[in-house]
Amino acid sequence: MLWFHETLLGRIVLVILGYFLYGGCIVSGTTASTKCGGVFLTVSSLEGSFLELNWETACSPDDITPRIIALYNEDIRNRTQDVILYDEIIADNHPDGYFRTQTSFNISVLPKYWQYNSTTLRQLGVQALPYWIVSYSNTNDIIDIQPMRIQPSWMFDNREKLKTQHLKELLIPGTHDSGCYGGMSIFEDYILTQDLPIWYQLVFGIRYLDLRIAYHNDEKFYINHEFVRVKKLHLVYSQIKQFLDKSPSEVIIIDFHRFPFPSIWDRNLHHKFINYTLEHLGKYAYSKDDLDENMPQGPTMDEIWKAGKNIIFTYAEKHYTKVYPQLWEPIPQVWANTIHVHHLKKYLEDYLKNRSNHKMNALMAELTPRTIDVITGKNSLRELASKVNSNVTRWVRDEWNRKVNIIASDFFLGNNIIDVAIDVNKNR
């Protein structure tokens, strides 16, 4: 404890100095820092949901390099007695700029108004969670400090920057198979693609949802992973509704991408499903009737806001997009279908080079287990996401930031795409 207070005091002094050096805008300013020693937190997709420390190791000789990386429960720059140091490591021992701690991420720490079903008055804007990562220099200066954060209203918060942009010009963070979270037993390792319900995905800042719809013989609609029933669709719809009621100016793309069960949907079933969807979420739908011009570019954010709408529904079966003005044309998903990180990168890179650039598209930034993996119990979706997520952050942030439209991942808290996207969109 003695040691802790000593260093805390020392650090506070230096922090105050650092505060002036950085103009006091470290936290609210750029979040996807690429400068030497820039930090961010992620959550491991592996068992335990451990917090992961990430920092930038690409440094030039003139840079102040990070020596210590630490994890606290609050902003170390505040002089409270309640600061807890969860973990602290020597940066040089981890040349990849990555370390998995033994501190589990606790979802109950979201600020009250953002707990599901909370009736407390809403508060929009960025909110810090009680997990803070700090990088310290050799002389104990703070190089960077960042909280884990939710961004429940990032689009509207940045409306001045975003309003003239078309949807296809934005970098939109998404999830793959967004409804496949929690509550399964058999084959769970090969079915669940997310840890957090849709509500939390949206509160953290995800704005593209990939839904695969099934209809089972109890005459109800479900989210499926292939032929396996995962959960009732109405649970997903009520979370979307609750989110839009609390954050009324965000724009979400809902991609009805597959209809895996029954294997063939007849017209009646499609109409029944679309009817069901519009009964529940129709009032949020941005309709083609709301837009004067032709589609390929998609509407601008301002056009959607002016119409007072929130959801762009896209539908994999093109026929119905002609029948219902609320349904937009299918968005192509770019699938590498590989278990190798470097193949995934090459595939997505080729697509970005080739693409004609005027239609919305979704890069699927995940690895796919093979049948043999499912049989032998290797390469679970959690393991694969853990393998690829930190690479995905770097590719999007450092190499593809001008080219990507939608990017969807598994276990999205394992990468930093949301922060990267918000940053990139402010500068596009």
Ligand SMILES: *[C@@H]1O[C@H](CO)[C@@H](O)[C@H](O)[C@H]1NC(C)=O
């Ligand atoms: C998670 O946080 C909540 C609220 O702060 C607390 O009551 C609970 O004990 C925590 N759970 C764990 C496992 O730490």
Ligand SMILES: *[C@@H]1O[C@H](CO)[C@@H](O)[C@H](O)[C@H]1NC(C)=O
């Ligand atoms: C949220 O509220 C609804 C309606 O009151 C209720 O049916 C549901 O069980 C609640 N969900 C949770 C997770 O508390």
Ligand SMILES: *[C@@H]1O[C@H](CO)[C@@H](O)[C@H](O)[C@H]1NC(C)=O
């Ligand atoms: C859904 O179907 C019912 C019964 O056919 C009809 O009355 C209703 O208008 C339809 N709703 C929508 C949103 O299309």
Ligand SMILES: *[C@@H]1O[C@H](CO)[C@@H](O)[C@H](O)[C@H]1NC(C)=O
């Ligand atoms: C993925 O990340 C690992 C660990 O940082 C790195 O060694 C590897 O080169 C990366 N792979 C690609 C294809 O970028």
Ligand SMILES: *[C@@H]1O[C@H](CO)[C@@H](O)[C@H](O)[C@H]1NC(C)=O
């Ligand atoms: C990109 O174009 C090259 C050359 O035309 C082609 O071989 C490749 O399959 C394309 N890749 C993708 C992902 O579309």
Ligand SMILES: CC(=O)N[C@H]1CO[C@H](CO)[C@@H](O)[C@@H]1O
């Ligand atoms: C809880 C609290 O007092 N937070 C403050 C910590 O310090 C930062 C800046 O140094 C403030 O912005 C927070 O409000």
